[in-house]
Amino acid sequence: MDAKTKPMNDAADNTPDTAETISAVIITKNEEANIARCLKALSWVDEIVVVDSGSNDDTRQLATELGAAVFEADWNGFGPTKALGVDKATSQWIISVDADEVVSPQLASEIQKVLIDGTDHHGFDMPRKTNFLGRWIHHCGWYPDRVLRLFLKAHGNFNDAPVHERVVLKGDIGHLKEYLLHYSYPSLEHYLVKSNRYTTLGAQKALTDGRRANWFDIVIRPTVSFLSHYISRQGFRDGLEGLLISVLSAVAVMMKYSKLRVLQNEQRRRET
Numbered sequence: 336m337d338a339k340t341k342p343m344n345d346a347a348d349n350t351p352d353t354a355e356t357i358s359a360v361i362i363t364k365n366e367e368a369n370i371a372r373c374l375k376a377l378s379w380v381d382e383i384v385v386v387d388s389g390s391n392d393d394t395r396q397l398a399t400e401l402g403a404a405v406f407e408a409d410w411n412g413f414g415p416t417k418a419l420g421v422d423k424a425t426s427q428w429i430i431s432v433d434a435d436e437v438v439s440p441q442l443a444s445e446i447q448k449v450l451i452d453g454t455d456h457h458g459f460d461m462p463r464k465t466n467f468l469g470r471w472i473h474h475c476g477w478y479p480d481r482v483l484r485l486f487l488k489a490h491g492n493f494n495d496a497p498v499h500e501r502v503v504l505k506g507d508i509g510h511l512k513e514y515l516l517h518y519s520y521p522s523l524e525h526y527l528v529k530s531n532r533y534t535t536l537g538a539q540k541a542l543t544d545g546r547r548a549n550w551f552d553i554v555i556r557p558t559v560s561f562l563s564h565y566i567s568r569q570g571f572r573d574g575l576e577g578l579l580i581s582v583l584s585a586v587a588v589m590m591k592y593s594k595l596r597v598l599q600n601e602q603r604r605r606e607t
Contacts (some may be wrong), residue, residue, distance in 0.1 A: 339517065341485055342515055352473060353428050353452050354447070354450040354602050355426070356381040357382070357427070357430060357446070357450060357479070358380065358381060358382040358384055358425060358430075358488075359377045359382070359383045359428070359429075359432055360384045360386070360417065360420035360423075360424055360429055360431050361373060361385050361386070361432050361433065361434055362373075362385075362387075362413070362420060362433075362434070362436050362479070363385055363387045363398070363406060364388045364389055364410070365387070365388065365390045365392045365394060366390070366392075366396070366435070367390075367392040367393045368382070368577070369518065370394050370397050370434050371401060371513075372432075372518075373432060373434050373435070374401040374402075375401065375513050376438045376440075376443070377430075377443075377531060378438075379393075379447060380444050381426050382425060382426055383398075383401075383404065384406070384420050384423050385405045385406070385546075386402070386406050386407075386408050386419055386420040386422045387402045387406070388407075388409065388410040389407075389409075389410065393504070395407075397473070401525075402461065404423070404503055406419075406420075406423055406466045412495070412500075413497060413498055413499075413500040414493045414494050414495045414497065414500035415495050415501060416496070417431060420491040421488060421493065424471065426488070427449045428450065428485065428487060428488070428572045429485070429487075429488050429491075430484055431484045431485075431502070432440050432484065433517075435461075435518050436515055436516060436517050436518070437516040438514055438515060438516075439513060439514050441513040442461060442511065442513035442514060442515060445512065449511075456508060457485030457486060457490040457491065457507055457508070458483055458491055458507075458509070459480060459484075459485040459486070459509045459510065459511050460483040460485075460487060460508060460509075461507065461511040461513070461515050462478075462479035462511075462512070462513075462514050462518050463482050463515045464478060464479070464514045464515070465477050465478070465480065465520075466472070466517065466519065466520070467516060467519070467526075467576050467580060468518070468521070468526075468576055468579070470574070470576045472573050472577070472580065473573060474568055474572045475564045475568050475569075475573055475580045475584075476563070476564055477523055477558075477580070478518065480517075481510070482515065483501065483502045484502070485596065486502055486504055487506070487512070489567045490551060491503060495601050496540070497536050497540055498533060498540060498601070502505045504508035507534060507555060517519075517571065524577075526583065529592070530583065530587050531589070533555055534590040535594055537591045538592070538594035538597075538598055541595050547599055548589070548592040548595040548596040548599065550561065552592035552595075553593055556588050557585040557588045557589040560581075560585045560587075561581050561584070561585035563589050564577075564580060564584050565577065565581035573581075
């Protein structure tokens with residue numbers, strides 16, 4: 336595995352007296368539509384590390400031009416790939432950002448103040464606001480969607496989950512107020528591609544964990560998912576987009592367990 340660029344500046348090698356240093360870590364594959372917006376919002380960090388897994392578009396070139404240190408790596412799932420990026424980073428603090436996310440100027444200022452003032456916390460979560468088909472979603476269980484993305488490298492890293500990865504932190508967690516912006520679903524086609532990928536990974540992980548799908552998972556769980564998103568979590572307040580999210584979330588549940596059913600049947604045939 337070879338570094339494709341040098342670090343974007345020398346700040347990671349010289350810890351300032353007034354604040355601890357911070358590295359941004361991003362994983363990518365064919366993110367040319369998002370990467371420039373993401374990295375430009377991180378111009379205030381000391382180092383940007385991009386771990387790319389087989390992009391065949393201009394992702395790596397754009398990241399390099401914007402000063403990131405780009406590494407190439409085989410795809411081993413979200414958790415292991417993000418953990419690799421953390422290992423490559425050289426700063427005391429890590430902020431993990433997905434390529435389709437943007438650190439708002441307000442969040443950037445809040446984080447910089449924390450680093451300058453100092454803190455007893457070992458990590459911080461932050462609220463995330465998601466844009467779906469051009470609309471910011473405020474219900475459906477998508478908001479405020481607090482995520483742990485800022486942490487001391489010495490105290491945390493991502494687990495090895497292939498999907499729905501999370502930071503495992505040893506220490507206290509503080510809570511930031513400003514938003515991480517998530518431009519996750521610019522089109523319905525993009526949503527469907529992403530959902531297909533995540534449901535496949537989810538089914539594979541469920542099989543590895545020894546889960547089994549039955550009629551309840553395929554028939555009842557999707558209905559419960561719809562009611563949860565649309566009624567309990569007030570998705571109806573997000574208009575037509577809230578209805579679409581609730582329906583598509585139910586479909587995703589059905590697809591995950593349907594795929595698990597197929598995988599377990601294939602496994603059974605191989606074992607007989």
